[in-house]
Amino acid sequence: MKKLLVLALTLSTVFLLSACGSSVDSVKLGVIGPLTGDYSMYGLAVENGAKLAADEINAAGGVLGLDLEIIAYDSKGDPTEGVNAYNRLRDEDEIDALIGGTFSGVTLAIKELAKEDNMPVLTPTATNPDVTLEAGNVFRACYTDSYQGTVAAVFANESTEIGASKAAVLYNRDDAYSEGLAMAFIAEFETRGTVVETLTFGAGDDDYSSVLDVIAASDAEVVFLPGYVAEVGAILTQADNKAIDIPFVGGDGWDGIEADYASVAEGNYFGNHYAKSDEAQVVVDFVANYEASFGDSPNALAALAYDAVYAMVAAMEDAESTDADLIIAALAGLDYQNAVTGSIRFDANGDPIKSITMIQIVSGEHLVIDKVEGS
């Protein structure tokens, strides 16, 4: 038994060394995400977005004169698998920086290791506030839950479309995402106007008629409804049945609502990372190239991963090096303007200060109304 173990160890060392030997002429970015299983749609979108960016960068001459290589490993959405993937990327592939993990839970598990290794990390999609706290090397490309709530409040108050001074808030008290957005919205909106009703629903609720009637009877000019498509769709249907015509505003959980609920969502607004219908050149090119490469249209996660790779490469170019300390310093001072999901700058924590695309559902399509930045 012991002999076998020694043999196995020796063999693996040999493989490790040989793996190290073959990797000098390219810059390597690791990607970690759920590539198989129930959540594979998220991980694959991130992998595809990252690979598309790398292909474009290589076609334009690479980074620092070298080829950019994306190495993606599967986390299955599980923190332990994510840590294994990270160890493999660091030890076998000797990556220069990490794009990932896709999920907050996986990213949090990797965070402490990455901190010890001083690995530059730019997660495209982990929204949990703790991800970037007390880790100078960890940045993210997406905005946090609370930032979305703040921006929604700015939009509800300042936009010419709504311009409300009285708001009602309806959120899912059993969901941290929904509650986080709602709390941030209330805090920001109270500095601008009044929140006249704050109502909740539970995860198992189907009947929203009585809370909707309370909202209709209040003098709210806008309803903030952070949530996911299944519950938002049901709520908008019941509001439509009751002919409640106050505009509803939501967050990125509304993405895809037009598929099943186009008629009841008509005229309402939500904030998203980007809009497919955005006419900015960078978005048009991204959507066209993505569709040409992968055959389906990119979701917000693919766009964020695409931007994360470009932002990381921009930092490397700024640093003129792949040295970890220099990359991290360059990321901290980065101002990357030409992103699909809005310009990317980082605050002291490593969270982005970026605009959120506010979208109105019009005839089942996403109409870009405004790009709003929180203060």
Add this chain to the structure above:
Amino acid sequence: MDVELFIKQIINSLNTGSIYALVAIGYTMVYGIIRLINFAHGEIMMFGAYFAFIIATSIPVGLPFFVIVLVSMALAALMGILTEKIAYKKLRTAPRISALITAIGMSLFLQNLAQLIFGANPKVMPQVISNEPIMFGNIAVPQVMMYTISMSIGIMILLTLFVKKTRAGKAMRAVSQDKEAAMLMGININGIISLTFAIGSALGALGGIFYSIAYSQVYPTLGVMTGLKAFIAAVFGGIGNIGGAMIGGYAIGFIETMTKGYISSRWSDAIVFGVLILILLFKPSGILGKNVKEKV
């Protein structure tokens, strides 16, 4: 106090109450006849909603609402009869706990069957009733609520007449009083039990259809919470008593809606269950239930 809002909440109460009452009748009728709490009843309700979903989405010509409802109710009735024949019939003389466990098993089986066939994701119910609300002055009442309330009350009146006035209704009452004696009088017990399951399941399915149209979704666990609340409604009114199930259904719907509207939706379940405990403390047999002495 805002009178308009209060009237709207009354209408909302009547709507949820109607659904609870329809489903509660199934629990109470089956209990009355074979002393079984049929926990699979919520799942029959869910399947009723799925039947309507399938009929409405798979047949391209827009069928009239009443056809969809009648076919779905008939299918659910058949399903109710079959569950009784397959799972409960053999256990009629077994200890009550065995039948109860079988009913729970049946409930889980049907839930998982639905998940297997339709998937776990909620399906969007097509709008088979126009979403244009009907205006009473300033009060907009969704058409689906008008249908739910009026059809439920109509059907409950018909059911009461059926049980009170017809021969089959009389036989049903006889079986619920004393199975053996009814058999000696020449009543076809198996037929009456099947009829009871059929009526209960059809009404449950109707509740499920209204539920899924009003709240726009169908999913495999749709019958769990609604079924539980309807069961509470049946106990509340006095289980085994059809009039009690109706009163219980409207009472639960009223308490729930008013709590959501005037206190907080956070408290609605706690208050519904709290009221149940209070009722049972002071009147263990429910509002209309009679204290039946167990024969020794």
